Amino acid sequence: MEDTTPIDSSERWIDIDKLLTRNGNLVGPGFEPGPELREFLQQDCKLLCIGAGGLGCEILKDMALSGFVNIDVIDMDTIDVSNLNRQFLFRLQDVGKPKAVVAAERINARVPGANVTAHFGRIEDMPLQFYQEFTVIVLGLDSLEARRYMNSIACSLLEFDEEGNPDMSTIKPLVDGGTEGFKGHARVILPGVTPCFECTLWLFPPQTKFPLCTLAETPRTPAHCIEYAHLILWSQQRSHEEFDTDDEEHMQWVYSNALARAKQRPAVLGAHRLGVTFQLTQGVVKNIIPAIASTNAIVSAACVLEALKLITMCSTGLNNYMMYTGSQGIYTHTVAYERDPQCPVCSAGVEVVAPADSTLQQVIDLMLAHPQLGKMLAHPSVSYGSKQLYARGIYEEDSRPNLAKPVRELLEGDEPAALLTVNDKKLSASLRVRLRLKEPQQEVEALIQNVLSFPNMPARIHKLLPAITADINSMTRFTESMAAHFGKELTLCYIRKEPRLLNLDFDTVLNRCSSMRELLGIRDSDIPQMLRKCPRLLLADSQALKAAYDHIPRVIAFTPALVRALVTKYPPVLVMSPQRLAASVERLRQLCYTREEWARDFEGITPSLLAYFLRDATDQLMRLEYLASTGERPEWQLREVMKPAGRSFRSKLRNFGQWELRVKQRRAQAKAAAAAAQQQAAQQAEAAAIKAELLAVEEAGGGAGKQQQRQQQQQQ
Numbered sequence: 001m002e003d004t005t006p007i008d009s010s011e012r013w014i015d016i017d018k019l020l021t022r023n024g025n026l027v028g029p030g031f032e033p034g035p036e037l038r039e040f041l042q043q044d045c046k047l048l049c050i051g052a053g054g055l056g057c058e059i060l061k062d063m064a065l066s067g068f069v070n071i072d073v074i075d076m077d078t079i080d081v082s083n084l085n086r087q088f089l090f091r092l093q094d095v096g097k098p099k100a101v102v103a104a105e106r107i108n109a110r111v112p113g114a115n116v117t118a119h120f121g122r123i124e125d126m127p128l129q130f131y132q133e134f135t136v137i138v139l140g141l142d143s144l145e146a147r148r149y150m151n152s153i154a155c156s157l158l159e160f161d162e163e164g165n166p167d168m169s170t171i172k173p174l175v176d177g178g179t180e181g182f183k184g185h186a187r188v189i190l191p192g193v194t195p196c197f198e199c200t201l202w203l204f205p206p207q208t209k210f211p212l213c214t215l216a217e218t219p220r221t222p223a224h225c226i227e228y229a230h231l232i233l234w235s236q237q238r239s240h241e242e243f244d245t246d247d248e249e250h251m252q253w254v255y256s257n258a259l260a261r262a263k264q265r266p267a268v269l270g271a272h273r274l275g276v277t278f279q280l281t282q283g284v285v286k287n288i289i290p291a292i293a294s295t296n297a298i299v300s301a302a303c304v305l306e307a308l309k310l311i312t313m314c315s316t317g318l319n320n321y322m323m324y325t326g327s328q329g330i331y332t333h334t335v336a337y338e339r340d341p342q343c344p345v346c347s348a349g350v351e352v353v354a355p356a357d358s359t360l361q362q363v364i365d366l367m368l369a370h371p372q373l374g375k376m377l378a379h380p381s382v383s384y385g386s387k388q389l390y391a392r393g394i395y396e397e398d399s400r401p402n403l404a405k406p407v408r409e410l411l412e413g414d415e416p417a418a419l420l421t422v423n424d425k426k427l428s429a430s431l432r433v434r435l436r437l438k439e440p441q442q443e444v445e446a447l448i449q450n451v452l453s454f455p456n457m458p459a460r461i462h463k464l465l466p467a468i469t470a471d472i473n474s475m476t477r478f479t480e481s482m483a484a485h486f487g488k489e490l491t492l493c494y495i496r497k498e499p500r501l502l503n504l505d506f507d508t509v510l511n512r513c514s515s516m517r518e519l520l521g522i523r524d525s526d527i528p529q530m531l532r533k534c535p536r537l538l539l540a541d542s543q544a545l546k547a548a549y550d551h552i553p554r555v556i557a558f559t560p561a562l563v564r565a566l567v568t569k570y571p572p573v574l575v576m577s578p579q580r581l582a583a584s585v586e587r588l589r590q591l592c593y594t595r596e597e598w599a600r601d602f603e604g605i606t607p608s609l610l611a612y613f614l615r616d617a618t619d620q621l622m623r624l625e626y627l628a629s630t631g632e633r634p635e636w637q638l639r640e641v642m643k644p645a646g647r648s649f650r651s652k653l654r655n656f657g658q659w660e661l662r663v664k665q666r667r668a669q670a671k672a673a674a675a676a677a678q679q680q681a682a683q684q685a686e687a688a689a690i691k692a693e694l695l696a697v698e699e700a701g702g703g704a705g706k707q708q709q710r711q712q713q714q715q716q
Contacts, residue, residue, distance in 0.1 A: 013038060016067045019302070019314045028313035033590060034640055037312050038067055043115075045311060046070040050123060050150060051140035052099040053077065054291040055177055057089045058300030059140050060103055064111040066304055071107075072134070074119040074126065075100040082279060086293040095387070123149060124428070124495055125206075131172065132157060136307045139176040140300070144204055147176060149428045151189065151197040155346045156429030159347060161640040164348035166192030170409065170566045173310050177303040182292055184299035187320060188306050195339040196346040203337075218392060219265055222276045226284045229257035245286050255281040293307040298324055349419055349434035356437040360389055361403040367422065369488060376431070381423045384411060469532035470503045481506035490528055494535040508538075511692045515542035519549055520564050534571040548574045555585045562607050570611035584617040585610075591624040592638065598624075612642055621665070623649060 020037040027033075047068050049059050052075035063071050072668055079087075079094045084151075089106040090099070104118035119126070123146060131137065131153055142293045159170040174189040176197075189196050219225050234243055234254070244250050302322060309317045318334065337675045344350045350373055354363050365379060367373045382389045389410055390399045402410055411418050420433040464523060470478070482491040495501055502510075502582065513527050516537065522530075531537060537545070552563050552573065567573060573581065592602035613620045623641050627633055632653060633641075650657050 013067055016041075019036060019308075020312055024315075024316050028316050031313040032711040033314075037314075038572040041067045041311065042069045045135050046072070047307065048131070048137045049073045050137065050146075051142070052088045052089075052103040053083070053140065053142065054293070054296045055142075055179055055300055056099075056140035057087045057103060058109050058296045059138055059303060060089070060175070060370055062300050062304035063138075063307075064107050064114040066308055069112070069113055069115050071116045072119060073100045074121065075103075076120070076122045082282075086291055086296065088293075109401055111181065116522060128153065128156070128190060128429075134172075136173045136175060136310055138303055138307055139174060141176075141178070142302075148197050148201075150174065150524040152345055152428040153197055154189065155191045158346070160192070160348040160352060160432075166348075173307075175303045175310070177299045178535075179299050180293045182295055182325065183328075184295045186299055186306060186318065186322045186324075188301035188318045189320075190308070190347075191346050193339070195337045196343060198345040199340040199343045200321075200337050211323060219261065222262060222280060223284045225265070225276055226254065226258040226281050228261055228677055229254045230285050232291065233257050251278070251282060251285065254285060291508055292326075295326060298326070299639070333678070342372065344376060344431055347432070349432035351434045351436060353436045353438055354407070356408060356416075358407055358437070360407050363407050364390070364403075367433065371492075373422075373431070373433070376426060377422065377424045379424060383421045383423075384418060392425075407435070447583055474505065475502045478502060478506055482509070485510075486528055486531075490532060493532055494538075498535040498539070501535060504538065512538050512540070512542065512545075515545060519545060522564075522568070526568070530568070530571045534575065537571060538574050540575055543573055548578070551578050551581070555582050555608070556605075558607070565607035569607055570614050573611075573614060576614075581614075584621070586615065587621055588613060588617075588624070589601050591628050594628040595634070598638050605638070608632050609639060609642065621657060622660055623656075625663075626653070626659055630659075709713070 016038060017035070021035060023031070023033050030539045047063055047070070049056055049063065050072060050073075052060065052073050056073065056075065060071065060073060075098070077099050079090050079097055080101055081095055083090075083099075084090055084092065084095075087099075089103045094102045098118070098120040100118040100120050104116040107114050107116045137150065137154065139147060139150060141150075154174050157170055157172045159167040161167060170355060171190055171192060174191075176185075176189065177188050178185050188194060191218050219228060230243070238253075255276070255278045258281060262276045302318075302324075306318050309315045310667040319336045321335045321337055323333045323335070339346070341347060342350060350370070352363070352366050352370060352373070354366055358366075360382070364382065367380060368377055379392055381391045383391075387410075388395065388399060390402050391398075417438045418435045420435050422431045422433050424431075479491060479495075480608075482494070486494070513524075516527060516530070517524060518521070519542070540548075549563065549567070552566065553560075554559060555578075558566065589602060620642055627636070627641060644652070
């Protein structure tokens with residue numbers, strides 16, 4: 001039934017007015033209650049909803065029913081029959097029509113006063129000025145690439161002052177929602193204030209990939225057959241065409257060929273009830289996870305509520321990521337992730353340090369070699385303010401002579417720092433680069449700063465910095481020789497992981513590499529990758545490495561070939577203390593012999609599995625101890641216990657986390673008690689020593705008195 005209450009009726013918005021016209025203890029900073037807030041929502045405020053799918057339909061509905069009037073929606077998809085089970089704004093007669101257009105029409109028809117404007121097209125086709133019009137942008141996307149694009153758009157609108165502080169008036173807030181089955185998230189992004197997508201890109205899991213040999217030779221699931229048609233057959237039979245996941249003819253071609261492939265493998269169809277279907281083909285090729293309507297509704301409510309709080313400050317906002325899980329009950333968790341100050345997208349500019357006499361070409365090469373910028377750039381164009389230093393395309397011929405000129409000359413000033421603007425075809429918006437020019441005597445300091453100013457640098461690395469005692473000249477010679485021998489990228493990697501290498505000289509490095517080659521029987525080409533895994537090997541002399549290598553067969557019954565394989569898989573084993581290695585393997589042996597299957601696995605343990613164990617022995621031993629003490633999962637082999645990632649392992653064993661916490665607490669208490677007992681024993685020993693010393697002094701004093709008394713008696 002449609003709501004016919006006029007939009008300006010106070011009765012209709014009584015619940016919203018309770019939030020906007022009354023003060024409270026939970027309001028946000030600067031909140032001023034009053035009826036003008038609802039007037040702003042309905043007259044001046046303008047929202048953009050990106051996506052009109054399962055989550056987008058819910059967001060549009062919640063926006064219109066929360067008092068927002070001026071709403072725009074953009075989506076490039078058309079309605080499919082499979083959408084109708086959860087995207088409630090669409091009907092059967094709408095199949096084939098643009099989602100954005102139909103969704104806007106439905107909201108305008110059902111909610112009086114709503115003014116939803118539809119845009120049928122790609123977000124990349126809209127100009128930057130289009131996004132500047134909106135107060136808040138709410139994302140209801142199902143693609144990481146689209147999220148990163150909108151993140152770069154919002155961050156490109158941000159401006160900074162001379163000190164690198166963000167101009168709050170230029171912040172374009174993003175509210176992002178995402179769902180995956182019974183899981184979902186909502187997050188608030190304030191560019192320059194809270195972490196953006198690039199700052200927390202690690203939150204998104206990698207896409208599932210299949211080995212090509214499995215697809216081509218031994219397909220075991222319908223997904224293998226689909227990917228065979230998608231990745232292999234397409235490139236063989238239609239290599240002249242670019243595959244488009246939104247082209248129905250392309251999807252039908254993949255489906256028919258995958259079905260034919262599955263029919264050639266009866267075991268695939270026999271083992272899986274449904275086999276290859278068109279819906280499964282779409283899901284595998286587009287990496288689609290089935291959507292749940294209730295999850296969409298919950299995440300949408302959180303997103304629209306955060307948008308309302310951002311605009312009115314009627315309540316304290318989310319800080320800054322909310323996770324929802326509904327597979328087993330209802331669980332939400334809020335995390336305040338930290339912003340990366342060196343983020344290439346949302347920071348005031350990524351710092352690049354260059355020698356003072358560098359040319360523009362050398363500066364561009366430094367950008368391409370930068371650990372963050374290098375992943376985002378291919379053929380950059382560079383400008384300084386309104387001056388174009390180097391441009392691709394039609395202006396390349398005019399600006400090419402600048403590549404050979406000193407960058408200080410192009411900047412026309414003696415300032416040691418400059419803010420450059422970098423553009424590239426791979427970028428959706430320009431990047432800011434803070435160039436710092438260093439004099440020759442400061443080049444090594446600049447190199448060290450470039451190396452160590454890496455995001456999320458572990459604290460253990462910072463503790464090593466005071467151990468760098470070499471002078472500037474020796475560090476210069478060392479880094480130049482290392483870069484010439486191993487390459488600049490590997491040299492930076494080595495020093496980043498082990499700054500104490502700067503204390504060495506290059507001849508020592510060559511000698512120790514030669515010792516490793518002779519000890520392990522490996523090729524020269526294998527050494528750089530071993531050092532990438534553990535550059536600390538260069539700090540150990542040949543005798544120490546030989547002793548550690550000879551100690552391994554005493555700990556575990558490995559042949560020389562297996563020892564070499566273990567060292568190749570896990571080089572840090574050569575710099576582990578012998579006591580720690582022996583204790584870890586002995587504890588592993590004890591736990592494995594609690595189960596017959598594990599004992600057999602341990603007797604035939606491979607270097608690969610032992611290396612996996614040594615990478616995180618504490619966690620692996622905790623897993624084995626839990627299963628041995630509780631008797632859970634008796635069917636699991638040793639590999640099945642060690643191999644899963646920590647989150648995956650804990651999801652399979654619900655009680656493991658609580659048990660692990662209790663064990664750690666008990667061990668911490670026992671350690672504290674032992675330390676207290678040791679301290680008490682030391683105090684008692686010290687007190688006993690003082691008492692004995694006093695007695696000795698007293699006895700010495702008493703003996704002197706008796707001797708004096710005897711002398712007096714003799715005189716009398």
